[in-house]
Amino acid sequence: MPPARAPAKRAAPAASSSCSAGPAPRTRIPKAGPSTSADVKPRIGASSSTTTKGKAPLRPSSNVNSLDKKPEVNKGEEEWAELMRQTYGSQKGADWYSKGVKSVEDKWELLPAFLKVKGLVKQHLDSFNYFVNVDIKAILAANSHVVSDMNPYYYIRYLDIRVGKPARHDTNQVANVLTPMECRLTDSTYSAPIFVDIEYQGEDKKNRQRGVQIGMLPVMLRSDLCHLKNKNESELARMGECPMDPGGYFVVKGTEKVILVQEQLSKNRIIVMRDPKKDETTAEVTSSTHDRVVKTYVTTKNKRLYLRHNSFKEFIPIVIALKAMGITSDKEILQLICGSDERYQEAFGVSLEEAAREKTFTRRQALEWIGARVSPNQAKDDGGSYGQKLTPVDIAQQALAAMVLGHVPVRNMNFRPKCIYLATMSRRVLMAMIDEHMVDDRDYVGNKRLELAGQLLSLLFEDSFKTFNSELKKRMDKILEKKSRAGPFDAGSLIRQGGDPITSAFVRSISTGNWSLKRFHVERAGVTHVLSRLSFIAALGMMTRISSQFEKTRKVSGPRALQPSQWGMLCPSDTPEGEACGLVKNLALMTHITTDVPEEPLLKMAFLLGVEDISLLTGNELYRPGVHLVQVNGTLIGVTHLAKRFVRTFRKLRRAGRTSEFVSIYINHHQRTIYIASDGGRICRPMIIVEKGKPRVTSKHMKLLKEGKVTFDHFLRSGLVEYLDVNEENDSFIACYESEIVEETTHLEIEPFTILGAVAGLIPYPHHNQSPRNTYQCAMGKQAIGAIAYNQLNRIDTLLYLMTYPQQPMVKTKTIELVGYNKLPAGQNATVAVMSYSGYDIEDALILNRASVDRGFGRCHVLKKQTIPMRTFANGSHERTAYPDPLPRPDAYAFIDRADGMTAPGATVNQFDVMIHRETPIDTRGPSTEGYKPSPITHKLPEPIQIDKVMITEGEDGSLIKILTRQTRRPELGDKFSSRHGQKGVCGLIVPQADMPFNDQGIVPDIIMNPHGFPSRMTVGKMIELLSGKAGVLAGKLQYGTAFGGSKVVDMSQILIDNGFSYAGKDMLTSGITGQPMEAYVYFGPIYYQKLKHMVMDKMHARPTGPRANLTRQPTEGRSKDGGLRLGEMERDCLIGYGATQLLLERLMISSDAFETQVCETCGMLGYNNWCPKCKSGKGVIGLTIPYAAKLLIQELMGMNIMPKLCMEDTV
């Protein structure tokens, strides 16, 4: 043992210093290791790729070390290898390993290592890469044959498909690199060509053609296809891109679009529910295949089990269904469903009797019984495709094979797997009938799957590719039906003909967000969103957002509630308030979403590990005591007697890298089933493996990691860290801290603060705050004005808020460093005095120091874009810019250049000044003429603006002008500010510095905050932030406020004391107004304040008189239309109650839409010109004033054949 230890210490002397003084090595307990120990040995080099894994393209290629042959890098690997040999090798290092590692120092360093490999938006990128590398090929393979109906001799076969890199496609020169920035500026789409290789039947021989383009695929930024992938900071800068930008979105028609993560109930899994009111138990399966998505239920009615499905008009007794699928013996049915358990047999008896009562004993009888009950639509669908009338038996067989439980395949009419599946469902229903607790929780995160961009795009591609093929076939038929063709049959040119259905489908769907795929019955709106660029955090928060498919109006609380199983997976704080509360969630920091892993190798492995194949077993053997069923992705594959050992071995193999690390396996003891899952969309996160009460990761490993010699992948491949999904987490015993590790512990958390997401991670000391305050901050952090990206000044966005002098927070968190908030901050460290000052600070209002404001506190820029496309019309004429002669309004044209009729950067534009003098052709339909009419673009808002940029470019249709205007704003009364603790307030007063209080060093606060903000809000975190911030300022260091950790209050107080301040953070202040010392000590120090985007200048509005709506002649609505201020229903009620009739008359009619009209007293209809059109006389016509809306109503009613009459009365 000692010889093994010695070299290890030499290799890593620093790390061993803490443990070298440990006790003498204990005697090693010889372990009867499993026979698979040879397999478990870690493999170091990535060169030996996993063969069992079918997902080769997705293998992270980050392990550069083993690829290049530099001696230093190899040395690093050898150190790691040595460490591994001690950890595993011939058990020698086990004792050495176990003694010295009381706590793994800096184990949180695994988190930055994880993020380096995975990134914050890895789930989007992985999903898209999976689609491009794997899924798209599968779709092609499934639709590879296009055969002509006219002449089946001719065909086109797709051999391969691949997607190129984004390039400027309309130039005929060599392919130009198309950067995302160029697409944003020119309003074009960042997309890459899709190429296929085809083989087709020529006139006499088969032809092949490579690289035929079939469409353009929008490319996700930073994915494998994107030019930004693996670029360093300077390369990114060269392309006009920000290195902090997470990517994961698309640029379509110049706008950045995100496909949000969608949360769904998992497909192809049995979910058992109970309705206690109706005393019903239902097992539900949503079968999802490439063809269709159907739901199958096994439900109870009067204690009997039925199969429910849309294909059938009524409930089918389960026994009849099973008999129709070939299990005719009652005993076999009983055994398959109930086993030997008498409780189940008793409960199932009634169902068996029912089948007998219906006189179905043979398979044929059962099929006939079902065939008579197949819903007419279904029968037509099935029959129609064969063009002949089918017998009921055939119809029933068809429905059972294809529609019921569609995801269980029926090959060569072998119904056995489907029978077993149906029996499993029935058994689950029986279990829930007998024991109410055996139902599933729909809100349990383990029963959820997340659908990402890749899946949605693959759905879209499959649909549009099928459309493409059917159109191709039509064109093919058209050519082939001609007897004499001009030239030989050329499939390549045929493909290029016709529109571009694939490209347009992608662009249309992503830019509108409507996924409407008739073929798959998918009809979804609002799938994509514009990436919010209000602040860096807003953009980042959008990438981790998960939207739920539940309706917002439903009053059930279950889906909205915080689920215990979302610990570490979904952020507990970051959810919106109001209607979407709890339905929109955010991913936590360390989560990963899986992509599909092929299950064939898993099946093979399971059988090798001793699983007995289900097809060799009878029901009798399935449910014997001690037997565990094994399910892979929801299908029963077999049983095992040694459940624990099987699971343990399987996990060992996974840790050794023999399967994908994202395969999960766990035992459900209630159902006595082992579940193996490899499907996509499961949420999982990494955890440190603990064995025999000792975490596998030690300080030595961390040292190598910190030295940059190893990456996160090494930890993963060497079996020190593994991914657990929610279900497997439930089967593990996870310690949060090392001190909590006991004998049974299986895993250790990497770092507790990773239960929070990226947005909630900005809050310092969130564990000291009342929880809703953290939620409020999560909403407000997205509205904070700050730096957005390194390329913020080159961007031309519709609306961009930038802070002039942003600062990184004094009190930061680990998360802040990880997401880069300290490099792109949104706020400033304000010195805050928590005290009352004047009366202008009630209701959370803040007092600002004028001198601070003068020096740039809270100053921001507002950049706005105006896009002016130069339209081209049908007759070839197009709009142009010009300099008018003579000038209509010389003042308004002061900055317009004679050469091009546009303003230039640097100009100041006042209200109604012209920015671009555009001219539109008078005749846009007929032959093009020379006549133009001016249609200038003017500045509409009252505040003057500066022109920041004038950009001209050639867009996808015609030339395009974009003007960026700028405004610099200093804080004013009513502007909104907030700290990072959900404490928002408006500026109530700006006070001259002379009137502000000051301490004995002459420090004057930037902000005075009213202390009444604290008691009810209980934001203790904010108080500690002030204390830590003050200590940080005095010590010249940044302090940490990381969740469940951070700088301790005691230490902070000590720093304050050392610097001659009160330990409590309170200072003696002198009033600036009276010059007297304050009567109390004031809590005084820096707090990070955010300026929020809601500013008075954008909201301030009043009008004396102004525009009216055309239809009703009432004042328009809204500030943008210079609208009036509404005297609403409730205000009206007040005036009625008070009896202020004249005021009412004035507000509701005279100042609004008074209309002088005439009414005929005899008939009560409206007249005009002293003439009643009905009475044909002017006798009783009198004048009166009514609201125009009333007149309109009368006329509209008359238009609907209702005659309202106005009956006059004398007013006295």
Place this chain on the structure above:
Amino acid sequence: MSQQADRYSQQNPNPMPARSIPKPPETIEYICGDCGAKTAMKTSELIRCRECGHRVMYKPRTTRIVRYQVQFEAR
């Protein structure tokens, strides 16, 4: 140009001593968004940098004298 003078005398009663205002050029040299080269273009021409073929062009800063109005703060 006379309109310009009017504009400023209106706004500011005590203008700076009269300066020779550079005459705006007849054709404007636009700046390429990629390489920074200047390209003179007419409105009717295709928008493209002569040097690198990039198609995003920016207008250079105005030659006119700009006087910023002082933004009065709210009291």
